[in-house]
Amino acid sequence: MSQTEWHTRDFPTAAKDLLQDSQTRKNVQHATNVIQGKRNKVTAELPDWEDLREAGAQVRAHTLRHLDHYLTQFEAHCTRAGGHVHWASDAAEANRIILGLVQRHEAKEVIKIKTMTSEEIGLNANLEAHGIRPIETDLAELIIQLGKDRPSHFVAPALHVNKAQVRAMFQREMNLPDLGDQPEDLATAAREYLREKYLRIKVAISGGNFLIADTGGMCIVESEGNGRMCLTLPDVLISIVGIEKVIPSFRDLEIFLQTLPRSATGERMNPYNSTWCGVHPGDGPKEFHVVLLDNGRGPILADKEARQTLQCIRCAACLNACPVYHQTGGHAYESVYAGPIGAILTPQLQSMEKGRSLPYASSLCGACYEVCPVKINIPEVLIHLRGKIVREDQATFGGKLSLWNIGMQAAAFLFKDAGRLSMAEHMGQVGQKVLVSKNGFIEWMPLMLSGWTQTRDLKAMPAQSFRDWWAKEKAPHAKQLDRMKENPDA
């Protein structure tokens, strides 16, 4: 899936379509409920969970403030250990670097560990365009790849499909008409499909969970062991990693290897935790490359309010906790990064040119912030980005004259002065009569307000506001009391 195929529709439009898909909604609700339940259980059992969150947040925030320092430290240590560090300012440059490396080794196929960063740069499409076949080895990514689908969740990319759908697709794509329907049958089919590829293919491409500055090492956590095989069997390993993924020290893994698995999959520990450093003769890949990707991260770093976006360790707990994501699943976001973190990350990675409806794809309920293991205040960043969008829109002629802007300016005018507000209330009490049905409810409203009345009624304004009731019933009495207090003998 190439990058250009994302971001074609705004969130409300895409969501409207996905809401019709009851199978996907059922799958998403089931899967997020299961993961969220496990996550809640294993985070509640840690007495120092909140301390771990705080520590994680501080380490990540500190690293981002000194990102130049830690990245150059990583580069020096990784190079010394025999790795090759490449810097890519954007998707095109990263693709060029990776393609060049693959072509130099004359590889016609590469094996891949699940990496959202490669999705972000559209790596697979670019390799395919140059006659190179990328093969996904993560079960969920394999499902996505064979099904010509796209990921809807960055920890569980195929969260939106169920077992029966996977079976049907494997039967078709792997030519296995007699495939069973148990999870073991499906896993066995995938294993047999992949096993010979690990042994044959010489170039592997991965992402990375952490770049470790003080050792120059890297860390990848995973559940299936496919990662371990990709990291150890091929001759050449190429890792594409966002620049924000660096942590200062190996010891910091103490925090993140507790918070990441518990938040991501509800496991106390990942089944496979791989850390490695450079190359070692006779052990693992002979050649190791890291491509450090900026691709829009620099400007986020420069924005003090939004910088915390880059603290993300991609656990996807915010997706599993989000009531909006529960309804729509990930595809409605039309982005590699879905859910609450996607709603703030995606538009920023696109210089706020695309994904402009995403910061509004939240009721600001705060569930994302509550579960975030590095305490990204996602609602705060959403509001900050909404602020940017409103200001940019107001700078255009059309934006200034939009109904939203006019309505908001009018409301702001009223809220500056109680006299004006009271007058508007009186006008509303009379004016609403054209909308109020016989039953005393408003069942239809025009223009953008029609969104409300498509599924909901609205109680009409009562004839007397609270302030009018107070002025009539209570204020004279209160004044009398005050007078009595001032003048007790009267």
Added chain:
Amino acid sequence: LRVSLFITCYNDALFPETGKAVVNVLERLGHEIEFRPEQTCCGQMHWNTGYLREAIPIIRHFVSVYRDAEMVVVPSSSCVAMMRDHYVKAAEMDGDAKLVVEIEELLPRVYEFSEFLVRKLGVEDMGASYPHKVTYHASCHSMRSLHLGDIPIRLLKKVRGLDLQPIQDMQECCGFGGTFSIKNADVSSAMLADKVRNVLNTGAEVCTAVDNSCLMHLYGSLHRQRTFVRTAHLAEILASGYAEATA
């Protein structure tokens, strides 16, 4: 105590009964209630929709109205959350150091209604009587910003005759989210449908909350579907049956 009531803009225009109930409950507890007619809105709608610059005069107006108040009570957790989570930031954004100081001085005296009763006054039993099956909707801001915990539940449990029914997925948003309900009307409606199903499953006749905004949203659907469930702000329940009890 001399308690100043910030009724909030939407309660003023749409839910005056809630304000009257707050006055009833607080007066019954022996407090003097004042209503400053200069009050308007907390600025939440503008701020949360991204009209940050437009929210600042509204915030400034709020502070100027209540600067010298002894106590401010607000029957809406989301408005209090707006103040606690965003006021200082807004004033800093505006570069107004004096406003920052004024906000920091004022906010410790601003309470959400149920929080004021339990945390400030230390009372749970209002002597109310409300012989109905009721379920409680925990609004997002009351849970995640104000951390009210079981405060509203404790108040409800002391109400005579009230049959409190637990609701499934209590922590899940009702889908209102202010302008979210309009900008993303379809997703909002889907969230609302799940919440309404959970409300109906409780068998309650009344759904209560500390925010009329969520209740307006919920009732919008409950009424559209012509269900028998009605909504009532917690204050209205706590103000009920008192006259009979003392008669």
